[in-house]
Amino acid sequence: MAFISSGYNPAKPMENRITDIGPKHFEEFYPEVIKKNKGKWTHHEILEPGVLVHVSETGDEVYTVRCGGARLMSTTHINEICDIADKHCDGHLRFTTRNNIEFMVDSKDKVEPLKNDLKSRKFAGGSLKFPIGGTGAGITNIVHTQGWIHCHTPATDASGTVKSTMDALFDEFQNMRLPAHLRVSMACCLNMCGAVHCSDIAILGYHRKPPMLDHEYLDKLCEIPLAVAACPTAAIKPAKVTLANGTEVKSVEVKNERCMFCGNCYTMCPSMPLADTDGDGIVLMAGGKVSNRISDPKFSKVVVAFLPNEMPRWPSMTDAIKKMVNAYSNGANKYERLGDWAERIGWEKFFEVCELNFTHHLIDDFRQQAYMSWRQTTNFKF
Amino acid sequence: MAKHETPFLDQLESGPWPSFVSDMKQQAEVRAKNEAGVEFQIPQDCVDDLLGVVELSYKHGRTHWKHGGIVGVFGYGGGVIGRYCDQPSLFPGVEHFHTMRVNQPAGKYYSTEYLRSITKLWDLRGSGMTNMHGATGDIILLGTTTPQLEEVFWELTHNLGQDLGGSGSNLRTPADCLGTSRCEYSCYDTNSLVHFLTNEFQDELHRPAFPYKFKFKLDGCPNCCVASIARSDMSFIGTWKDDIKIDQDAVNKYIEQDPAYPSNAGAHKGRDWGPFDIQKEVINLCPTGCMKMVGKELKIDNANCTRCMHCINVMPRALKIGDVRGCSILCGAKAPILDGAQMGSLLVPFMEVNPDNDYEAITDLIENIWDWWMEEGKNRERLGELIMRQGFQKLLEVTGIEAVPQHVAYPRTNPYIFWREDEVPGGFERDVVEYRKHHLR
Numbered sequence: 001m002a003f004i005s006s007g008y009n010p011a012k013p014m015e016n017r018i019t020d021i022g023p024k025h026f027e028e029f030y031p032e033v034i035k036k037n038k039g040k041w042t043h044h045e046i047l048e049p050g051v052l053v054h055v056s057e058t059g060d061e062v063y064t065v066r067c068g069g070a071r072l073m074s075t076t077h078i079n080e081i082c083d084i085a086d087k088h089c090d091g092h093l094r095f096t097t098r099n100n101i102e103f104m105v106d107s108k109d110k111v112e113p114l115k116n117d118l119k120s121r122k123f124a125g126g127s128l129k130f131p132i133g134g135t136g137a138g139i140t141n142i143v144h145t146q147g148w149i150h151c152h153t154p155a156t157d158a159s160g161t162v163k164s165t166m167d168a169l170f171d172e173f174q175n176m177r178l179p180a181h182l183r184v185s186m187a188c189c190l191n192m193c194g195a196v197h198c199s200d201i202a203i204l205g206y207h208r209k210p211p212m213l214d215h216e217y218l219d220k221l222c223e224i225p226l227a228v229a230a231c232p233t234a235a236i237k238p239a240k241v242t243l244a245n246g247t248e249v250k251s252v253e254v255k256n257e258r259c260m261f262c263g264n265c266y267t268m269c270p271s272m273p274l275a276d277t278d279g280d281g282i283v284l285m286a287g288g289k290v291s292n293r294i295s296d297p298k299f300s301k302v303v304v305a306f307l308p309n310e311m312p313r314w315p316s317m318t319d320a321i322k323k324m325v326n327a328y329s330n331g332a333n334k335y336e337r338l339g340d341w342a343e344r345i346g347w348e349k350f351f352e353v354c355e356l357n358f359t360h361h362l363i364d365d366f367r368q369q370a371y372m373s374w375r376q377t378t379n380f381k382f
Numbered sequence: 383m384a385k386h387e388t389p390f391l392d393q394l395e396s397g398p399w400p401s402f403v404s405d406m407k408q409q410a411e412v413r414a415k416n417e418a419g420v421e422f423q424i425p426q427d428c429v430d431d432l433l434g435v436v437e438l439s440y441k442h443g444r445t446h447w448k449h450g451g452i453v454g455v456f457g458y459g460g461g462v463i464g465r466y467c468d469q470p471s472l473f474p475g476v477e478h479f480h481t482m483r484v485n486q487p488a489g490k491y492y493s494t495e496y497l498r499s500i501t502k503l504w505d506l507r508g509s510g511m512t513n514m515h516g517a518t519g520d521i522i523l524l525g526t527t528t529p530q531l532e533e534v535f536w537e538l539t540h541n542l543g544q545d546l547g548g549s550g551s552n553l554r555t556p557a558d559c560l561g562t563s564r565c566e567y568s569c570y571d572t573n574s575l576v577h578f579l580t581n582e583f584q585d586e587l588h589r590p591a592f593p594y595k596f597k598f599k600l601d602g603c604p605n606c607c608v609a610s611i612a613r614s615d616m617s618f619i620g621t622w623k624d625d626i627k628i629d630q631d632a633v634n635k636y637i638e639q640d641p642a643y644p645s646n647a648g649a650h651k652g653r654d655w656g657p658f659d660i661q662k663e664v665i666n667l668c669p670t671g672c673m674k675m676v677g678k679e680l681k682i683d684n685a686n687c688t689r690c691m692h693c694i695n696v697m698p699r700a701l702k703i704g705d706v707r708g709c710s711i712l713c714g715a716k717a718p719i720l721d722g723a724q725m726g727s728l729l730v731p732f733m734e735v736n737p738d739n740d741y742e743a744i745t746d747l748i749e750n751i752w753d754w755w756m757e758e759g760k761n762r763e764r765l766g767e768l769i770m771r772q773g774f775q776k777l778l779e780v781t782g783i784e785a786v787p788q789h790v791a792y793p794r795t796n797p798y799i800f801w802r803e804d805e806v807p808g809g810f811e812r813d814v815v816e817y818r819k820h821h822l823r
Binding site: 001002003004005006007008010013014016017018019020021022023024025026028029030031034038039041042043044045046047048049054062064068069070071072073074075076077078079081082085086091092093094095096097099123124125126127128129130131135136137138143144145146147148149150151152153154157159160163164166167170173175176177178181187190191192193194195196197198226229230232262264266270273275276277278280288290291292293294295297299309311312313334335366367369 | 390391392393394395396397398399400401402403404405406407408409412421422423426429432435436439440441442443444445446447448449450456457458465479481485486487488489490491492493494495496497498500501504505506510511512513514515516517518524525529532533534535536537539540542543544545557559560562563564565566571573577580581584585588604605606607608609610611612613619644646647648649650651652653655663667669688689690691692695696698699702716717718719720721722723725761762
């Protein structure tokens with residue numbers, strides 16, 4: 001493998017250097033029909049799950065076929081996406097915020113050939129490459145994080161939990177029979193790179209053991225004051241520690257009963273790892289939303305405090321999610337989001353109809369905001 | 383023949399949803415065969431080793447990626463995330479496996495020509511694995527070695543006219559919904575504004591000088607498809623000030639159940655919810671009760687409408703957003719780390735989105751907020767946490783915005799009001815001797 005130079009000269013890093021040019025201009029990438037009708041769209045319709053039409057005041061139409069995809073994608077797979085777009089869509093496509101792929105065509109007669117092409121493509125292992133769906137009152141692709149594929153702090157895997165969940169909910173991806181759309185999101189630790197805290201259902205990786213202390217290396221690898229300051233509950237203090245060989249080193253001490261396993265210390269100090277086979281697992285949250293429609297945006301609530309990591313398919317997790325989706329589907333009114341439904345029937349009923357256990361871990365005890373979540377009325381249900 | 387046995391991962395190949403494992407195996411095979419004759423600049427078998435690492439994580443229930451590592455491209459503090467495997471002897475192909483964040487185009491539209499140029503580059507100089515896209519919005523190129531970082535950057539900037547995104551304590555790559563490009567609800571051109579802001583603040587994007595990360599996200603309307611209200615320090619949400627436009631004939635088409643007028647634009651087609659009932663499905667669900675039918679006419683009391691979008695979503699052919707358009711700006715949203723989750727708080731109820739003066743009102747506001755946060759923010763303190771610590775009134779003060787009822791869900795419930803000395807006649811300095819003349823000890 002001979003080294004191929006791009007032209008960059010390490011001896012003169014500033015020579016011909018180009019920086020701060022930003023992204024490519026979006027107009028280069030618009031399909032013709034989009035460029036022509038931008039700002040002129042009058043209405044749209046979801047013709048069937050995964051297929052939309054947008055109609056312009058010029059009379060033009062754009063048909064969109066939406067496909068789910070794993071967020072992790074190889075260049076081989078992306079090249080295949082390009083082949084499809086070249087064949088059907090004049091070489092244009094887009095991705096949605098939730099990692100779906102959208103193929104657009106400018107007339108209705110181009111839709112069926114595109115759909116048939118997409119449906120015909122499967123991975124060697126048997127799964128679909130381009131499942132069509134993810135629109136309207138159903139479940140669309142799960143936004144998620146890196147997990148064990150590439151992250152240093154996860155408490156669970158992301159791609160695997162998502163694959164398992166989407167397999168379990170696949171019918172809802174390809175249908176539009178729920179009371180409203182239902183957004184499932186996944187983040188593999190409390191950092192929540194995926195910001196799942198406002199989703200209808202959120203899968204969250206969580207640690208349950210305080211950090212280990214690698215005393216021998218801690219002072220060499222970490223700024224002790226930063227590690228101390230990183231802790232939101234002030235559980236960490238500086239300490240002098242004598243190693244087995246008698247050497248005294250500067251390190252830290254952790255007050256375990258104050259630790260809520262957020263992993264901030266590990267973010268600041270690699271000598272405080274907290275991952276653990278038995279300690280780590282999944283928290284499920286429910287009832288959040290970001291839309292302002294009918295009711296205000298709201299946070300998701302913790303509804304399952306812990307489920308173990310059950311590799312490779314997390315069956316307890318997918319069971320709990322399916323129970324929630326089924327109970328919501330059976331109980332909610334048309335247009336009612338999961339959180340609005342839970343609030344209407346009351347959270348005590350939510351646990352009953354979803355067959356989820358309520359435990360003391362579900363009562364908030366973090367900071368004064370917790371008080372807002374305790375019941376201050378006699379209006380409750382038995 | 384696969385390099386590593388992957389009994390756990392193999393179980394994730396079945397089922398209908400696209401399998402990331404199958405895709406990785408496909409990629410490993412493509413690299414092994416190398417029919418395209420690529421002169422791979424990082425280990426040819428890196429994807430095999432990536433499968434091996436993930437399999438080991440499935441066995442251990444723990445990640446095998448090490449913490450951190452300071453790598454990057456010259457002159458930038460962000461855009462590259464160092465990543466090393468903690469079992470390098472087992473998986474030498476991914477011993478060094480850094481991430482590069484590439485700034486995605488607005489609206490995530492692509493030409494195949496561009497995407498193929500990225501895949502070609504990444505096949506040569508990286509693992510050929512990506513995220514399309516990362517949670518913040520960037521194209522994520524997963525896995526390369528340190529000597530390739532400058533080479534990739536050089537090729538991106540010189541040959542592809544493309545820059546890196548952000549990571550670390552800086553402005554993160556701004557992200558938007560597709561806006562007016564294909565959505566009739568969008569109240570401003572999100573693609574143009576996000577492109578402008580990204581370019582305007584390149585320095586903040588690439589050279590970390592902030593207390594912590596800072597995110598702009600742009601939604602074209604209150605439906606909030608990019609979730610800006612929940613996950614950005616500054617959230618731009620399109621809105622309008624005048625009346626919802628009503629096409630009364632189209633309203634009646636919905637009522638008459640004309641098949642070309644399905645409720646909610648057809649989003650509920652998968653289930654029989656009974657005939658469309660405008661009273662039940664629109665008027666009674668209006669959160670402010672500002673709508674009613676008078677004969678065959680739908681009346682909206684626009685002064686009492688909060689623009690929640692429900693009626694427009696249900697009858698997109700009959701109801702349209704108003705014409706006096708702009709955006710609301712909310713500040714301080716974030717996920718739980720460090721001090722708990724926060725939703726964006728409304729700072730500017732309405733602002734014009736005006737490209738003709740380079741969005742001056744918006745950039746002025748941003749500069750004021752950054753000046754305050756950079757001066758007062760503690761290490762790793764997000765804007766939302768600073769607002770909590772110093773108060774919303776301080777945010778109003780630094781931005782010069784007058785308090786209005788729109789700023790609160792309800793006024794304060796405690797009367798512990800901090801009056802400033804200059805707000806009280808005569809100030810705070812008083813004479814206790816004079817006081818005692820009239821008040822015995």
